[in-house]
Every structure is written in structure tokens, then in C-alpha cells.
Amino acid sequence: MRYLPLTEADRRAMLDAIGVRSVDDLFRDVPDAARRSGPVEGLPDHMGELEVERALGAMAAKNVPAGSVPSFLGGGAYRHHIPAAVDHLIQRGEFLTAYTPYQPEISQGTLQVLFEFQTQVALLTGMDVANASMYDGATACAEAVMMANRLTRRRKAILSGGLHPHYRDTTTTDARFIGFETVVLPPAPTGGEDIAALVDDGTACVVVQNPDVFGHVRDYTELADLCRARGALLIVVVTEAVSLGLLTPPGDMGADIVAAEGQSLGNPTGFGGPYVGLFAVKDKYVRQMPGRLCGQTVDADGRRGFVLTLSTREQHIRREKATSNICTNSGLCALAFSIHLSLLGEDGFRHLARLNHARAVRLADRLAGVPGVAVLNDAFFNEFTVRLTKPAAAVVDTLAGRGVLAGVPVSRLFAGEHEDLLLVAATETTTDSDMDALANGLAEVLR
Amino acid sequence: MTMNAQGRPTAAFAGESAGGEETVTGNRGLRIEEPLIFEQDSPGMTGVDLPAVPDAPLRLGTVRPRGRIGLPGLAEPQVVRHYTRLSQKNYAIDTGLYPLGSCTMKHNPRLNEKMARLPGFADLHPLQPQATVQGALELMDTLAHWLKTLTGMPAVTLAPAAGAHGEMCGMMAIRAALEHRGEGGRTRVLVPESAHGTNPATAAALGFTVDPVPGAPDGRVDAAALKAKLGSDVAGIMLTNPNTCGLFERDIRSIADAVHEAGAYFYCDGANFNAIVGRVRPADLGIDAMHINLHKTFSTPHGGGGPGSGPVVFSESLAPFVPVPFVVHGPDGLRLVEHAGGPDAGTAFGRMKAFHGQMGMFVRALAYILSHGADGLWQASGDAVLNANYVMARLGDVMTPSFDGPCMHECLFDDRFLKGTGVTTLDIAKALIDEGFHPMTMYFPLVVHGALLIEPTETESRAGLDQFVDTLRALAERARAGDAAAWFQAAPRLTPRRRLDETTAARKPVLRWKEGEGRAGP
Numbered sequence: 001m002r003y004l005p006l007t008e009a010d011r012r013a014m015l016d017a018i019g020v021r022s023v024d025d026l027f028r029d030v031p032d033a034a035r036r037s038g039p040v041e042g043l044p045d046h047m048g049e050l051e052v053e054r055a056l057g058a059m060a061a062k063n064v065p066a067g068s069v070p071s072f073l074g075g076g077a078y079r080h081h082i083p084a085a086v087d088h089l090i091q092r093g094e095f096l097t098a099y100t101p102y103q104p105e106i107s108q109g110t111l112q113v114l115f116e117f118q119t120q121v122a123l124l125t126g127m128d129v130a131n132a133s134m135y136d137g138a139t140a141c142a143e144a145v146m147m148a149n150r151l152t153r154r155r156k157a158i159l160s161g162g163l164h165p166h167y168r169d170t171t172t173t174d175a176r177f178i179g180f181e182t183v184v185l186p187p188a189p190t191g192g193e194d195i196a197a198l199v200d201d202g203t204a205c206v207v208v209q210n211p212d213v214f215g216h217v218r219d220y221t222e223l224a225d226l227c228r229a230r231g232a233l234l235i236v237v238v239t240e241a242v243s244l245g246l247l248t249p250p251g252d253m254g255a256d257i258v259a260a261e262g263q264s265l266g267n268p269t270g271f272g273g274p275y276v277g278l279f280a281v282k283d284k285y286v287r288q289m290p291g292r293l294c295g296q297t298v299d300a301d302g303r304r305g306f307v308l309t310l311s312t313r314e315q316h317i318r319r320e321k322a323t324s325n326i327c328t329n330s331g332l333c334a335l336a337f338s339i340h341l342s343l344l345g346e347d348g349f350r351h352l353a354r355l356n357h358a359r360a361v362r363l364a365d366r367l368a369g370v371p372g373v374a375v376l377n378d379a380f381f382n383e384f385t386v387r388l389t390k391p392a393a394a395v396v397d398t399l400a401g402r403g404v405l406a407g408v409p410v411s412r413l414f415a416g417e418h419e420d421l422l423l424v425a426a427t428e429t430t431t432d433s434d435m436d437a438l439a440n441g442l443a444e445v446l447r
Numbered sequence: 448m449t450m451n452a453q454g455r456p457t458a459a460f461a462g463e464s465a466g467g468e469e470t471v472t473g474n475r476g477l478r479i480e481e482p483l484i485f486e487q488d489s490p491g492m493t494g495v496d497l498p499a500v501p502d503a504p505l506r507l508g509t510v511r512p513r514g515r516i517g518l519p520g521l522a523e524p525q526v527v528r529h530y531t532r533l534s535q536k537n538y539a540i541d542t543g544l545y546p547l548g549s550c551t552m553k554h555n556p557r558l559n560e561k562m563a564r565l566p567g568f569a570d571l572h573p574l575q576p577q578a579t580v581q582g583a584l585e586l587m588d589t590l591a592h593w594l595k596t597l598t599g600m601p602a603v604t605l606a607p608a609a610g611a612h613g614e615m616c617g618m619m620a621i622r623a624a625l626e627h628r629g630e631g632g633r634t635r636v637l638v639p640e641s642a643h644g645t646n647p648a649t650a651a652a653l654g655f656t657v658d659p660v661p662g663a664p665d666g667r668v669d670a671a672a673l674k675a676k677l678g679s680d681v682a683g684i685m686l687t688n689p690n691t692c693g694l695f696e697r698d699i700r701s702i703a704d705a706v707h708e709a710g711a712y713f714y715c716d717g718a719n720f721n722a723i724v725g726r727v728r729p730a731d732l733g734i735d736a737m738h739i740n741l742h743k744t745f746s747t748p749h750g751g752g753g754p755g756s757g758p759v760v761f762s763e764s765l766a767p768f769v770p771v772p773f774v775v776h777g778p779d780g781l782r783l784v785e786h787a788g789g790p791d792a793g794t795a796f797g798r799m800k801a802f803h804g805q806m807g808m809f810v811r812a813l814a815y816i817l818s819h820g821a822d823g824l825w826q827a828s829g830d831a832v833l834n835a836n837y838v839m840a841r842l843g844d845v846m847t848p849s850f851d852g853p854c855m856h857e858c859l860f861d862d863r864f865l866k867g868t869g870v871t872t873l874d875i876a877k878a879l880i881d882e883g884f885h886p887m888t889m890y891f892p893l894v895v896h897g898a899l900l901i902e903p904t905e906t907e908s909r910a911g912l913d914q915f916v917d918t919l920r921a922l923a924e925r926a927r928a929g930d931a932a933a934w935f936q937a938a939p940r941l942t943p944r945r946r947l948d949e950t951t952a953a954r955k956p957v958l959r960w961k962e963g964e965g966r967a968g969p
Contacts, residue, residue: 001823003554003746005908006830014837014909018853023829026836026853027726029695034731039821043596046820049558055817056810059589060567062582066575073572076801083495085527087564090750093541094534097555099885100752101537102547104949105942106880109537110751113530116484119959123517129958132752135608138801146652166801169787173770173797177619179654217510248511261801271583272573272802273608274754286956292752297952300937305944309952315611315648320657325648328609328742332750339530342484345520348493354500361506379508400576408574415786428497 001046066269066405070434072363074383074425075213075408076137076164076239076261077269080352081429086266086339090332100292100328104307105299110331111306114294117338124244124341125258126251127280132292133334134277134326137261138170141207141237143279143290143324144259145171148205148233149180150288150323157205158198161185162212164239165413171207180204187414189214189385189421190376196226203232205257210236210243210250213413215377215384215423217247224254233257241265241278241337242427243381245353257281265344266336276333286310290324352428356382359426366435367424372446376421383425385410389446392422399441406438478943481532485960488519494526517962536943537751538885544907544915546838548857548888548900549643549691551721551743553831558818559746559811568810573802577782583806584781588774590813594739594758597824598720599730602766604773605758605804610718611645613738613757614685616770616799618653620736620761621683621712623768623796633682633711639668641692641892646685646716655682662894666690666850666859670698677709687716688732689723691892692850693835693857693900703733712736712765720744721904722832722856725824735762741805745812756808767794772803830905831856834912838903841916845923849895856904862897864923869932872897875922877946880939882918 006014011023020026027035039045047055066079073079090096094109101107101114114132121130134140145157157175159168159182168184175182185193199206206227211217220236227234236250238260250258260278267275281289287310295309315322344352360382367386368375377384388395392409399406410421426435473480505512521529538545545552563569571583587605594603607613618636625633636655638646640662647657658676663669668686684706688696696702706713715729715737721744729737741747741756749755761769771792772785783803787795819827832855839848839858847863862872876886876899888900903912925931939945 001819001826003556003818003906004823004826004830005906005911006833007909010909011830011833014833018833018836018840020836020853023833026832026855027695027723028853029697030723030727031697031700031732033700034727036726036728039725039825040597040728041821043593043821044817046823047817049818052558052814052817053562056562056586056814057565057567059582059586060565062585063567063571064575064579065566065570066572067566067570071572073574075574077573079570079572083523085494085523089527089530089534091560092531092534094537094539095530095751096560096748097540097552098537098751099545099547099550099552099749103538103876103880103886104947105877105939105944106538106885107536107751108943109533109535112481112483112533112536113751115959119483119485120518122959126513135612135754136801139608139612139799164801166798169798170800173619173787173799176797177622177653217507219508219510244513245516246505246512247507248513252513268569268807269572270569271571271580271806273800273805274756274807275801276754286958293956293958295952296957297948299947300945303944305947307947307949307952309949309956309958312953315644319644320647320651322644322648322651325611325615325645325652326609327611327645328749328753328755330754331752332748333754335530335751339526341518342521342526342529343494343523344518345493345495346516346518347491347520348495348497349516349518351493351497351500352495355497357505357507358500358503361503362501364506379506379510381507397576397578400579405572405575405579412574412785415789 069403069405070437071405072407072424072426072438073405075413075423076166078240078264078425078427079269079429080242080264080427082266082340083343085343086336089339090336095335096332101308104305108305111294113335113338115296115306117334118294120338120341121278121280124249125280126249127258128283129286130278130280131289132294133330134279134291135330136273136275136277137237137239137259138167140259140277140279141167142171142174144235144257145205145207146174146178147257147288147290148235151285152204152231152233154202154204155180156183156202157207158183158195158203159185160195160208161187161193162214163207163209163237164213167237187417189418196223199227199230199232201230203230205233205235207235207237210238211240211381211383215380217379217381220253235259240381242353242356245349246357247381262337266340267333274330274333276330276337288323291326291329355428359428359430360384363424363426363435366439370439370443373442382427383423386422386424387420388422391419395445398445402441404437404441479532481529483960484529485519487521487525490520492520492522494521494523543883543885544911545885546887546901546903547885548902549718550888551902551904553746553904554906555746555748556815556818559814562814563807563810581780584774584783586813587809588781590809593816594760597724598760599728600760601763602761602769603758604769605809606770606799607738607757607759608800608805609753609755610738610740610757611649612799613759614645614649614716617714617736617738617759618649619796620765620768621714622653624765625682627794633680635681637673637676637681637684639686641690641894642685642687643691643716643718650685666692666694667696670702673702674705677705677711681709681711683712683714685714685716687719689719689855692859693854694850695855699732718743719856722828724828725821726828735765741808741812746815747808747811754805754808756805768796770797770799771795827905834903834905834907838901838912838916842919845920857900857902859895860899861895865926868926870926870935872899874935874938877938878922878935881941884915884918
């Protein structure tokens, strides 16, 4: 077996050194009834690389990669072009095969990356400080709510109807088991909602999204002021990180916590994971943050270096008093995010965001001319909602059969609601001929 | 054994200079001093060429376009060099033995990486029509089949994003099952003192009261004490097996019986499943739920701190209480059930993350599993246990094993062998770094003083183990020869950075670079 370096002679000599007759003797503490005498039955034996490639290649071949056809899928995961250098660099073994940087003297590479990542996330979100990543945007959102509960000592979260329903469900699942209240507003695909009226002095936080799940971009400055006046925190969720290159960032609107999905930078859509949650807060809240933090310090020779810090918040020190049970996060995905953003730089990132917006504007105008399609958004970033004259899920399935991934039916996200609505996204990867394919396909199907 | 309540010391800090030749640049041969990327800004530069943006009005409503962000601009060669140089400051399993007990740093096969990057997996959107992702669902279903068969358990969820997330999922399932049978009043969870920190953190986060169970002198949980704590208010126990001392819990079946008799559930922390995979099925031990860290048992890379993946297997009694989404077989092929409360979701309890789980990790894990097969997994766990026992046998006379063997996949020593030397566990670890090894896990588990937990894994050669053991023997002997404390405390000397001041880092946190504040330190 190619991954196991011991020879039979090694094993024999080692057993002699230990003073037992067989490996099985080393398992003698296992109760007899549970100790097997040979490999588990009903499963195949080992395979060479070639055979594994065939087996998995056959499964991969049954799928339609989004990049192989015109694709307009968004809804919390966005297909962007990833520069070749990103995947090359994250596959360097020194990054790929390192553990969490517990020994800082021999982990300065990972640690400096995390310090730079935290800085990048803080800059993008317009916040003071960010952590070293969360699992994904949805778990970041749920952790943000729990952090707000701790900070305010209140236990009610108000969730906007514009919040991605998977983020909503992740949060309400935690609420059910952890024991806090959630007030969930209904989805409002065409316009705003009066969330401010619900904020009272029992409210720990208000969770809104920008752009919201229907693609509307919003200014939450007034809501932030109102929350502050009532002692509640404003949590702003961002599912499309590229939007932060164009829109006023949540920090400038007065957000207390930003919970975002970073997949759009450096990470493929990958059928849903792994992704990278971004988590940024105001300075004064840093000690109630979940997750790992990297900090700057000096070494014994006085040279700048980096360490994991404020670990007294964390489970391995605080155990049942920890701010979160999070241990592993998304280190490698954070690295990919960071490298992609470094390659883009200030000008490149802003340019990419403008390009996404321009593609989406063009697409919206194109689709608005298709009979049976109505664009609902006046303001959006790179995704918007259209109303169709037929159920969106069926339209999407039909077009998938013709080689066009038309978007995300709203009914798929909201369990059967708003069957006539379709989310449509465009990125820098969307070509004019892709748009033609969608427009023509919709025109035919809706005829 | 006295309880090590202080955890890991953070301020050990030696002033002795590393000495050596000064250079103009501060670089030392291959070891390059690399500034922060923010300190390499070339304004206006970019490493990505994009098409021009058509000059059309923005459609942002009342939201203003943002001003300057503050990101640095660099060309691609500069960026590639920056990250390559940073990578060279890392220790990794690709560069050497990584005996980090309980963390399981085994070889990460590159076939896994190649498979995960097939466009048929990597370039799938999670919300594509399900007819276009049948192969992806088949992969999830195949992985699920392996995990169920290897554990003997009837159900598995692939949703959790990491081991700790899996614990959360498993304990939520227990809560959901208790509520379903009208026993939501069970609020106490028994957790051994030797448990991973995530166990009590998880139970407490879910509102359970954590009731610690003491250990027995043989390094196992005190089964009698555990059984005495059972009662009608106990929701469950969280037991790691093999445990964090690297020992198999011999009484596990009688514990399981007692737990079930008391109407509670048995959560097993499966972080150490790699010790027994293919040889022992957790179902045969009587457990109700167990998470599996795909990065530990099935070789997906740790990536400097994730991503992980933490599928949870369930017994018949907990199987109805899983999160969405999950894969079912239907008339038109495989299908994802995505909404709790929906017509086909049964008593599914909710959702754990945005999409379907860590698909990229599923592909890697299945590539590893298929490579090994049932026979290879049997051999892998056998070799992991053999290697750990070999290290324990070869170090037993110069260091102090905490408990009698045989151990499982890792061996535990305490710091009695350092008594009176002035040298600590931390010092031994730092001296190992100068010798080119990553240290073992230090100061965990907390149930022995100055713990040194060594997990070699099955992917080390005998020659590699011998070199590691010989090094550790020499260091132990040097410490015990006397008058060595200052020498040890100055280690490491040969690394890109020497001991770092963790105390100041925590007291005055600097968590980001800020424009205009310049560099701290030289």
C-alpha cells in the first residue's frame, strides 16, 4: 500500500522491540465482541491511483460543471475566475499540509497570512478588526447573533426577510437548541420591510443582508442609528464579497458585526464547500469574538513575529466557558481568499466589482426585453430577481436540459414560496453569448 | 497525578541572542525576511488583467459607491514570491514528522487534491438543478455508505463543517430526540476530565450542564464514578474513544449499557477513530452518535487550520434526528432533501451551514478510502498503533509514560522525568524544533502534569521514527544530566523566529496592520 512505509521486516522488528507477538495483541483492550479478526466485510480492497481516478472520474463525468455551460447561478455562491497563481500557491505543501499554527516559531508563514487576511477583511468590511475565519457565511451569521446575545445580555434576534434563508435556518437552528428568541420577517422580494418598528429594548440584534437575497442593495445607516439608540447591535451579512469592492461597506453604515461569505475570492463554488466565513467587528467587541485570532508581537531577539492570541476566549483553554466551540476553521480557504485579493489589489478589486455590476446591468436590460420576464430590482450589484409567467423551477429544469443553468428558483431557497421568482446572477465570467442563450431560452420556454 | 490546571505557559521567554553572522538584508541564506504585503504597495499596480468596464450609469439606488479601500497593489511575480517566501517559514507534514498527538498529522496524498479539482466536482454550484449533479450526489452517497459500513451505524449526516461542528450536530440530535420523547428536562451531560476542550464547550453552548467525570488511575474514565452520576436528568455522556491519553476505554460496553438503561444517549468523540478504523466498529461498542474528522482519519489536509469536515454517524434511535440537507434515493435518481419541516424531511432538526457540507473534503476522503480499501484501512490503523507503541517502548526508560500500555495511536508521557532539572515540557518541545521536528502536543490532556502526547501516525517509516526517538532520548538525557535549563530555555535558536512574546500579544492586541503606523520591530 503506497501510503504505508513500514515493511513486513520493520513490523516484525518493532513488535519484538515492543515485546508482543502481533499487532492484534496491541488491541487487547478492545472488548472481544467488538474486535474484528479481519477487515470489514462488504467493502472493496485497495486500488491504485489509476483505478481511483477512473472511479471518481466516472462520478464527476455525470455532472454538468457550471463553467461548461452558460450559468447564472448565485444565491450565496458565485462563480468567479480564479487566477492560476492562487491554486498553485495554496497547494504548496508548507501551506497545505501544516496544522493550526500552535508552534509559532515554525508557523510564521501561516501566521503572517492570517494577520494579513484579518487586515484585508477589516478593510473590505470597513470594520476595525476581523478574525482568522469561520466555517462559512451562514455559521458566521449564527455566531454573530450569539455574540450579540453575550454583549447585550439580551436574547432576541430580529432576522430580516432579505436574509438568505439558509443563513436564517442556520441561525434559528442554533436558537432552538441554544435557547434564544428569533423574530423572522417574511421574504420581501419587491421591496423594503419595516424592521425598525420591531426593535425594542429586549432586542439583542438585527440581522440584515447587503445585497439582500433578492439582490437589492440597501443603505442601513438609519437602521444602525436606530439600533444604537435602543441598545441593539446591527449585524450585516454579505454573501457576495466582491460587492465590497463597489458598495459602501457595512462598517461605514454603522454595522457592529459583519458576517460574510468569502467564497467569491479564491474559492470555487465546489458544490457548497468548503467555503470561508468572514467575521469582523468593532474594536470594543474583540474579546467576545468567536474563533481564532492572530496577533503581532516580538520574538526573543526583538524581531516582529505573529502568534495566535486572546486564546482565553477559546475552547481549549476555557472549555465550558468558551465564547464558541470552534476549533478548526477555514485556514486554507482564507489563504486562497487572501492570495486572490492580493493579486487583485486596490485597483483590480474595485475594477472586478464594477465589472460584475456592469455585466449584471447589461443582463438585466437584456432580460427586461424578454416577453414574460419582469425585473424586480431597481438597485442591485451582480444579482437580481425576475418574475416569470411560469413557475421558475420548471423553467430552470427545462433550460438545464437545453444546456443553460438559468439561475436559482426562489422556491428552492424558500421551500415552495414565490414560485414565479428566479434569482439571476452575472459575474465577470458571464459573456454576451451566455446572455443571449438565457434570453433566447427564456423567450422560448415562456412563450 | 495532579491536575495541570495552568494549561500551557505562554510567557516563557529567553533573552540569550541567537548570535551568528549579521547580514545586510537581515536574510540568512534561504531564510528571507518578508515584509507584510501592505508594506509592498505599488499604487495602481495589479496582478490581474480584466476587460474594460463599459461606461454606464451605476444602478445602486441610494447606496453610494465606496471610496478607497486601502489594499496594496502588486504584480503577479511579487505576489507569488510573497506567498512562496511565507510558505518557507512553515513546518508541514510534507517537510517532516509531525507527532502532534490528537491532531493526527498523516501524509496527505496528492491524488486527493487532483480528484477534488476535477471540474465535475469543483465547478459545481450548490444550487444547480439536481439532475445536473447526480454524480456529486452519488459521491456523497458512496462516502456515506463507507462511513456507515466502517462504523456499523445505520445513518450518517455529512453536513457538519468540522469535528467541533459535528459534536454540535450530534448533541443537537440528542436534544431533539429527548424533546421528541418528551424528556427535554434532561439537562446534565457527563464529560470526562480528559476530554477535548470542544466537548464541554459544545455541551455548554447548547445549554447543558457539564458534569465532569474523574479519571481512574489507569488513564481511563472512572466507570464506577460515571455510572454513579447517571440519573433521570442526564441527557447523555460525551466520551472520547480511544481517549485523549491514547488508551482504549475497556469498560465502554458496560458504560454504554448503563447509559442506555438510564435513558440517556452515548455521544462518542470520534477524533481518534483513526486508531481503530477498519478494525473496530463503533456500533459494536454501543454508541449512539459519533463525529468523524475526515482530516484526521481520512487524510484530508489540515491547511494550516482547516477546512475540516465532521460527518456524524447515528444509531437507529437518533437516525431520524439529523440536519438537512441529506441525500435520498428516489424514482428519478438521487435527491437532496433541503428543508427541515418539509414533506420528506421527517423529524430533521434544522440546518448547520449554508449548503450541503464540505464537498471538497468528501472527494478527498473518498479518494483516500478507495485507495486504501477495507484491507488497507485495516493495515493503516494497525500501523498507526504499532508506530505509537514502538515510540512508547523506545522512550519508556528515559521519559515517564503516564500509563501502562499498550497504547493505541498515540502515547502519553508526563514531565516526571524532568523533575528537578529546571527543564519543562515546553523547553523539550522547543529544543525539538531546533532538531528539525515539529513538537508533540504539549500540556494536553490536562489529567497529567506537563503532558507530552506523541502521535506518529502510520505514514512514518521506521527509520524516521528511530531518528525522532534518538533525538528525544538525547534531549531527555541532556536535561537529566543537569545544568541544562538555560540551554533549553534559549531554544529554538535556528528558526525564522525565536520564542515569541505571547503575553504582550494578548495584553496589547495588535490584530491588523494599519496604514501610517509603520512597522513594529526591526
